[in-house]
Amino acid sequence: MVTTTDPIPPTPTDAARRAAVQRLLGARERDLAALESAHRELAALDADLHRRAVAWFVDHDPEGAHATVGLALLAVGPDPAGRRFVQARVAALPVGAIADVVDYVHGWRVDLLHTRRERKRFRDGMTAAYEAGAGLVRDSLASDGAGATFRGGELLVTLGAYDKVQQVLDYLGLPYATMACNVVDDAPLRADQVLLVNCPGEFSERGIEAIRRFVAAGGTLVTTDWALKTTVERAFPHTIAHNGVTTPDDVVAVSWVDPESEWTRGVAVEGHALRWWLEGASYPIRVLDPRVRVLVRSDEMGRRFKDDPLVVAFAWGEGMVFHLTSHYYLQRSCGDKAARAQEAPRPATQGGDVSAHLDASSLAAAYSSLRLMANILHDRRRACGV
Amino acid sequence: MNDPHDDDIPPSPASAEAIARRHGLFKNVPRSLRTAVVARLTALEGDPARFDREALAANAQVKRLYALLHVRPGARAQATLFDRAPVGGARDALRALSRERDPGRAAALVRAHQIPFRLVAAAMREIPAAVGRALVEGAADIDALLSSLRFLARRGLIVGEARGALLARLAASAAEGPPLPWRKVEAVARMAGLDREVTEAIYRLARAPKSAALTGDTALLVDGSVSVARAGGCLELAAQVGVRVDAALPAEARLVVLAFGAEVVPVDRARRADLGRWRDVLRVPATALGHGTCPGGALDFLARHEPAVDRVVLVTDGTENRAPRLAGAVDRYRASTGRAPSLCLVQPHDGARQLTTDLARAGEAHELFTADPHLTGLDALLPTLAARGADDLYAEIAAWPA
Numbered sequence: 001m002v003t004t005t006d007p008i009p010p011t012p013t014d015a016a017r018r019a020a021v022q023r024l025l026g027a028r029e030r031d032l033a034a035l036e037s038a039h040r041e042l043a044a045l046d047a048d049l050h051r052r053a054v055a056w057f058v059d060h061d062p063e064g065a066h067a068t069v070g071l072a073l074l075a076v077g078p079d080p081a082g083r084r085f086v087q088a089r090v091a092a093l094p095v096g097a098i099a100d101v102v103d104y105v106h107g108w109r110v111d112l113l114h115t116r117r118e119r120k121r122f123r124d125g126m127t128a129a130y131e132a133g134a135g136l137v138r139d140s141l142a143s144d145g146a147g148a149t150f151r152g153g154e155l156l157v158t159l160g161a162y163d164k165v166q167q168v169l170d171y172l173g174l175p176y177a178t179m180a181c182n183v184v185d186d187a188p189l190r191a192d193q194v195l196l197v198n199c200p201g202e203f204s205e206r207g208i209e210a211i212r213r214f215v216a217a218g219g220t221l222v223t224t225d226w227a228l229k230t231t232v233e234r235a236f237p238h239t240i241a242h243n244g245v246t247t248p249d250d251v252v253a254v255s256w257v258d259p260e261s262e263w264t265r266g267v268a269v270e271g272h273a274l275r276w277w278l279e280g281a282s283y284p285i286r287v288l289d290p291r292v293r294v295l296v297r298s299d300e301m302g303r304r305f306k307d308d309p310l311v312v313a314f315a316w317g318e319g320m321v322f323h324l325t326s327h328y329y330l331q332r333s334c335g336d337k338a339a340r341a342q343e344a345p346r347p348a349t350q351g352g353d354v355s356a357h358l359d360a361s362s363l364a365a366a367y368s369s370l371r372l373m374a375n376i377l378h379d380r381r382r383a384c385g386v
Numbered sequence: 387m388n389d390p391h392d393d394d395i396p397p398s399p400a401s402a403e404a405i406a407r408r409h410g411l412f413k414n415v416p417r418s419l420r421t422a423v424v425a426r427l428t429a430l431e432g433d434p435a436r437f438d439r440e441a442l443a444a445n446a447q448v449k450r451l452y453a454l455l456h457v458r459p460g461a462r463a464q465a466t467l468f469d470r471a472p473v474g475g476a477r478d479a480l481r482a483l484s485r486e487r488d489p490g491r492a493a494a495l496v497r498a499h500q501i502p503f504r505l506v507a508a509a510m511r512e513i514p515a516a517v518g519r520a521l522v523e524g525a526a527d528i529d530a531l532l533s534s535l536r537f538l539a540r541r542g543l544i545v546g547e548a549r550g551a552l553l554a555r556l557a558a559s560a561a562e563g564p565p566l567p568w569r570k571v572e573a574v575a576r577m578a579g580l581d582r583e584v585t586e587a588i589y590r591l592a593r594a595p596k597s598a599a600l601t602g603d604t605a606l607l608v609d610g611s612v613s614v615a616r617a618g619g620c621l622e623l624a625a626q627v628g629v630r631v632d633a634a635l636p637a638e639a640r641l642v643v644l645a646f647g648a649e650v651v652p653v654d655r656a657r658r659a660d661l662g663r664w665r666d667v668l669r670v671p672a673t674a675l676g677h678g679t680c681p682g683g684a685l686d687f688l689a690r691h692e693p694a695v696d697r698v699v700l701v702t703d704g705t706e707n708r709a710p711r712l713a714g715a716v717d718r719y720r721a722s723t724g725r726a727p728s729l730c731l732v733q734p735h736d737g738a739r740q741l742t743t744d745l746a747r748a749g750e751a752h753e754l755f756t757a758d759p760h761l762t763g764l765d766a767l768l769p770t771l772a773a774r775g776a777d778d779l780y781a782e783i784a785a786w787p788a
Contacts, residue, residue: 018780025779026749032409051788059786060567075419076411083418085788090422095430095440098423099447102454105419107410190740191613191679191705217613217738218679218707317612318678318707385709 012045020045024053029065032109036069043073043082050074051085058089063097072104126329126362133366134171137374140266148381150174153193155377158184160198162279163224165328165373169196172374184210191218191318192384194377199327201227208234216317220380222373224324228283232323239292239314240323242283243307247325249280254310255299263313263322263375264295267368276301276310277365278326285309285325296372301325311372322376328369420455427451431460438476439526441466443502445477480505489514497524503534518543522551528559528591532570535588536577544580556587565593568766575758576735582760589763600772602696603640604631605688605727609702611647611679612672615734621645623757624701625664626764627732631699632657632664634768642692643667646684647675648708652691680708681741682715694723697771700731704738712741713748728753730771735759 024038043050054070061067071089074082090098103109141147155176157165169176176196179187185206189195195214201223203211212235215221223231229242254274258264268274276298284305287294292314302308313322415423427448430437441448441463449467452459459467471477476499483501486492493516496506503521506513513521518538525531535552538544544552571592575585608624616622628643635641643653651674655667681700688695706712720726729752731741742754755770757763 017784021780021783022751026746026751028746036409048788049784052786053783055788056783056786072411076413076416083416087418087422090419090426091429093426094444095426095451096444096447098426099444099451102415102419102423102451104410105413105415106454107408107412109409110406188739188743190738191707192740213613213736217703217705384707385711 017042017046017049021049021053024066027066032065032069035065036073039070039073043077043079047079047082051082054085055089058093062093063100067097068100068104068109071101075101076105125359126366129359129362129366130168130171130329130370132363133370134173136367137172137370140371141374141378144266148378150377150381153177153190154381155194155196156187156189157196158198158201160200160202160227162226163199163327163329165196165198165222165224168328168370168373172370172377174377181207186210189214189219194220194222194380196328197221197223197227197231199225199227201231203231203234211235212316215319215321218318218384220320220322220376222322222324222376224327225279225282228285228323232321236314236316236321239289239316239321240309240312241286241288243286243305245284245305246281247278247284247305250278251275252278252298252300252304252310254296255308256297258293258295261293261295262379264311264372265375267296267372267375269364269367272364274368275361275365276326282326285312285323287312289314291315320380324372328373415455423451423455424457427457427459427463431463434462434475437463438466439500442476442480442499442505475499476501480509484509489516493517493520496520500524500526502526502530503537507537513541513543515543515546515548519546519548519551522548522555525555528555528563528566531555532566532574532588532591535574535580539578539580544578544584549584552584553587556584556591560587560590563591566591568592572756572758572763572766575763576756579735579759582762585758585760586762589758592766599636600631600634600697600768601636601639603642603693604635604697604699605642605644605692605695606631607681607684607688607698607700607702608643608645608653608668608670609647609679609681609700610645610651610668610670610672610675612677613679613705614672614703616672620665621668621670621701622665623732623734623761625661625668626757626761627699627701627767628664628668629659629661630764630768631771632659634771640693640695642688642695644684644688645670645675646680646687647672648678648680648683649674649676650684650687651675678708679703679706680710681706682710682712683708685712685715685719686710689719689722694725695727696725698727698729699771700729700741702731702733702737702741704731704733704742705740711744713744713750716745716750717748728771730755732757732767 020042024042027035027038029035039050042053051074054067054074057064057067057070071086075086077083152175155169155174157169157176157178158181159178166176166178181202182204185204187210189210195211208231211221211231228240232239233241252275254276257268257274276296284301284307286307287309292312294309294312296311297308298310299308301310310325311322313320430440445467451457452467462472465472466475466477479495479499480501483492483495483506486495492510492514495501496517497520506517506521510517521534521538521543522531525534571588575588578588606628608621610621614621632641637657641657643655645651645653645668651670653667653670655663681702685698716729729750731752732755735756735758737756742752745752753770755767
């Protein structure tokens with residue numbers, strides 16, 4: 001019984017109603033918690049307006065989450081008008097939509113399901129070198145003030161049988177997302193992302209077109225080894241190409257590192273002869289366009305395998321393509337590349353303690369590889385702005 | 387080449403963790419809802435052909451409804467959903483389709499039982515042309531046909547007789563059926579990527595856009611960066627948009643046109659210019675606009691150099707790759723000018739979702755208008771611009787019958 005001491009419930013203002021409707025319309029379907037909260041807020045503010053909103057959702061998108069959640073809340077709510085409303089609508093809804101409403105009432109709307117594999121990173125002779133090298137790289141970037149912020153979503157990696165850039169990124173502490181090559185066909189690539197292709201990089205024609213447009217719009221592509229033929233030659237013809245020769249599992253001396261490039265800063269270590277590790281059947285790079293910039297060269301590579309570039313970069317549209325001979329993650333082979341690389345003085349670094357038991361040439365190779373990758377990724381991140 | 391790494395070997399089950407999130411109200415279904423669902427299922431069972439189609443298209447969902455709500459199915463429903471499907475039914479036909487090698491007989495099965503595309507694609511590795519035509523002719527309704535059109539097109543099935551059947555079906559639906567929402571039709575036309583004649587036929591299904599006059603000052607920001615396609619050297623989509631907006635605005639309203647890449651360049655042109663003149667002024671060399679795409683910078687430029695506008699139309703390929711970002715610029719524009727202009731992104735059919743996603747995440751209201759490959763649906767742009775966005779939508783919802 002209402003008495004004279006009962007407070008008069010405030011009438012919601014028009015502005016409050018509009019804001020609540022706006023929040024409901026703006027709630028993303030994938031964020032069901034926020035969507036439900038927006039429904040509850042509008043229902044508490046104005047039950048009639050909420051029913052009209054749910055009716056609008058049902059008529060425009062009966063199988064959408066806005067309709068599903070709205071109907072479920074009305075069905076279990078205390079308002080008899082709301083329950084009658086749901087009964088009337090159920091008669092005309094698609095059966096799948098009705099099942100979604102029942103599932104939501106029960107709590108069986110499964111939003112996310114994936115299998116998280118236990119991450120097994122195999123350990124080999126390079127593991128210690130990469131761990132130590134990564135620390136040195138992070139210290140270097142911090143002292144140079146060259147680090148950028150990665151919040152997640154900036155780095156995409158396509159899976160490949162012969163390389164694992166994920167391990168390199170893990171050592172660098174950078175977040176990334178992996179996907180199969182065929183996912184690139186329809187992936188919503190952003191112009192501020194970096195796409196790293198693990199060797200060999202097997203893409204369909206649609207995937208190649210997607211990569212070409214991604215780079216043209218401002219994206220960055222990083223490829224290695226066989227992706228020269230499978231990806232770069234197809235997507236960006238007449239830039240660089242495989243020269244037809246393949247290398248054995250070997251090591252070549254680096255004779256020149258671009259001293260003015262922001263991407264090669266710190267890669268060459270003073271007083272240390274940089275060696276470049278080649279995988280068996282690596283593809284030497286032939287430069288076809290004078291606008292392609294060679295960042296790292298090897299005279300020995302040129303003498304033995306006809307072309308001397310080891311790392312190249314070129315602009316395409318608003319984006320950049322980087323290609324490296326050999327792999328992101330340098331593996332030791334039965335032939336023991338480290339032995340052929342010879343012992344060398346440990347790299348002089350800015351701070352960081354080099355573990356005494358590390359093979360110096362492995363550490364140097366890992367450090368240079370990590371530093372080059374880190375320079376590219378951090379630079380491209382900064383270039384896009386945040 | 388060296389061997390693959392160890393972690394290419396599938397892990398043992400103990401090393402994998404399944405992650406699932408459940409959402410919902412975690413309540414029992416109230417009696418009122420159960421009663422309504424039971425009535426619906428009973429009505430469905432009363433029409434065996436329709437029941438078969440629903441059970442075929444949404445088998446798992448229909449079974450769940452019976453099972454979760456403890457509804458006793460009729461004999462035919464029991465057989466169809468839980469036991470061996472009745473001979474001659476849709477489920478039986480789907481099973482036969484998976485074994486059928488003759489295209490004519492397969493097409494007959496699809497047509498007779500209105501088997502939807504999704505199930506046909508699962509049952510048949512390769513869909514022959516005859517079945518493609520049957521999918522067009524046998525689709526249960528125009529909604530089902532439009533939903534599958536993009537996939538049929540991608541498989542190269544909208545050719546020859548199937549294309550003719552599609553045109554006939556679209557024409558009949560446009561003449562007899564109720565008009566469809568513009569957004570739905572536009573999405574189909576854009577994603578199907580079919581030829582001009584079919585695209586125009588698809589657009590005729592939509593409610594004819596009301597001719598709209600625009601009011602208020604408008605800014606047209608045109609992405610002229612390197613990545614944007616130029617037809618004959620001209621930003622064709624921007625020219626088409628510009629001439630329409632220009633014609634719809636009253637003479638006293640301002641129309642500011644800025645071209646941007648990494649830099650911003652004002653575009654001079656007289657009001658009421660024709661399409662040819664718009665094409666001329668929008669032959670902006672990409673090199674003049676710098677290297678990069680920065681719509682946020684264009685909006686900041688607008689705020690600094692021009693009086694506040696009521697409407698911003700951004701013709702873009704949907705991407706940005708330089709700071710300042712658009713979402714933040716919208717907020718700054720409101721703060722610096724005290725005005726909240728409506729924002730409409732106009733993109734080509736193959737535009738990216740980057741900008742609209744970022745704006746949505748930032749809670750910035752905006753419209754996204756996507757042009758089809760042939761630019762035949764641009765007549766609907768003006769009504770989209772004329773709508774006052776959030777206010778109009780609120781009014782529509784507040785008046786919607788409940």
